[in-house]
């Protein structure tokens with residue numbers, strides 16, 4: 001018997017468990033189906049996480065590791081490689097919630113608890129859900145699957161790539177595959193705008209001259225055994241392909257990045273009401289679902305673009321679940337669908353004067369900056385919401401700089417690669433030289449976050465540091 005069981009050990013699950021502990025709950029158990037805590041963040045090796053929570057820009061594994069550390073420091077119990085198969089809330093027949101799970105050691109087992117927090121995250125829409133006609137050759141991956149292969153398994157899914165969908169995952173994977181030596185031929189987006197951040201269009205596509213075609217979709221996949229090519233076509237305002245606009249690309253891989261769906265099979269089976277617009281459970285103001293004693297937070301509730309918002313919401317779920325456990329069942333009012341901010345519709349302005357205008361990549365705001373030399377020869381910058389924007393614009397006009405995140409081979413490690421990044425920015429022109437050095441280097445396990453893996457990489461004065469832990473095998 002536990003006071004609280006949290007399903008999912010991603011950022012939402014860990015933040016909710018820590019918050020419940022802070023609010024007086026002692027017996028907490030996190031159940032995670034994967035072999036480690038951290039959720040999707042373990043494969044998101046790029047930076048862009050934690051600007052609100054930690055006031056610094058971290059990579060996904062670094063953000064996850066901070067929460068893993070706190071979870072360990074608080075002695076919160078967790079079970080890995082454990083899949084939850086069923087959840088029941090409190091009802092007339094049962095005073096407690098029941099969670100059914102399975103793992104290799106215990107087989108199928110039930111856990112009784114006073115409350116449950118659902119934090120199972122979301123999954124990508126599959127090809128089947130997208131209705132692309134044609135055969136089913138190999139070489140078609142969801143962008144997240146490809147991300148896992150490259151960033152965790154150290155394997156490349158292909159060499160010549162077309163990406164369908166310009167949400168952040170698609171954009172980030174376009175850069176990632178390019179950095180690892182693949183040719184990304186284009187990103188096709190069915191909408192006339194991108195659901196991804198403007199700064200990602202700049203730093204993931206523009207930096208590498210990868211074309212982004214709005215109002216385009218894949219209309220044919222060529223090849224029977226392996227993808228041999230992809231045809232994309234322009235679409236009209238109803239998203240119907242326009243005949244005569246077809247363009248064929250010879251490629252071996254198609255990555256699909258066409259949206260995420262909250263992972264709610266368990267929630268549905270538990271009888272919670274699911275909201276059509278979010279595909280997540282309907283919750284009351286305390287994040288309790290319509291099943292008594294079952295709370296929800298993070299991507300399982302609705303898809304969040306920023307992990308900082310996931311953390312904020314999960315802290316509330318932890319607090320409210322703690323209050324529920326300590327104070328007993330309360331009438332907390334009507335459940336209602338979560339109100340989510342409308343999705344951004346981003347484009348790079350077509351009339352942007354690239355000789356003096358740019359999109360700032362310093363934070364998700366993506367300000368449109370103008371930098372012009374004044375009479376004194378100094379740059380005057382406008383359009384920036386913060387001083388970082390001014391500094392970025394001046395650098396961009398004089399010596400463009402970028403941070404790089406990648407992976408490095410590991411000897412004797414529990415996994416084949418460890419994630420790493422530049423300790424500070426390097427000149428943009430040095431990116432591929434730095435990538436070559438990273439590609440040629442192998443480190444020995446164990447590796448800790450912050451370990452220097454390459455000193456003064458490619459003569460930049462910048463180090464390559466580890467962003468994740470890699471323990472020794474066995």
Ligand SMILES: Cc1cc2nc3c(=O)[nH]c(=O)nc-3n(C[C@H](O)[C@H](O)[C@H](O)COP(=O)(O)OP(=O)(O)OC[C@H]3O[C@@H](n4cnc5c(N)ncnc54)[C@H](O)[C@@H]3O)c2cc1C
Nearest residue numbers: 008010011012032033039040048084120121298299306307
């Ligand atoms: C590719 C990608 C790029 C992103 N880039 C950024 C970015 O640059 N900046 C940013 O701030 N945010 C970014 N995000 C968003 C952010 O990472 C997510 O919103 C956040 O990680 C969601 O946290 P979560 O805990 O809800 O879900 P997850 O991290 O998905 O964790 C859910 C966990 O639940 C486990 N689970 C699921 N079902 C079960 C079950 N039945 N039994 C046991 N365990 C289960 C899963 O294994 C997983 O570990 C990105 C997201 C993705 C997918």
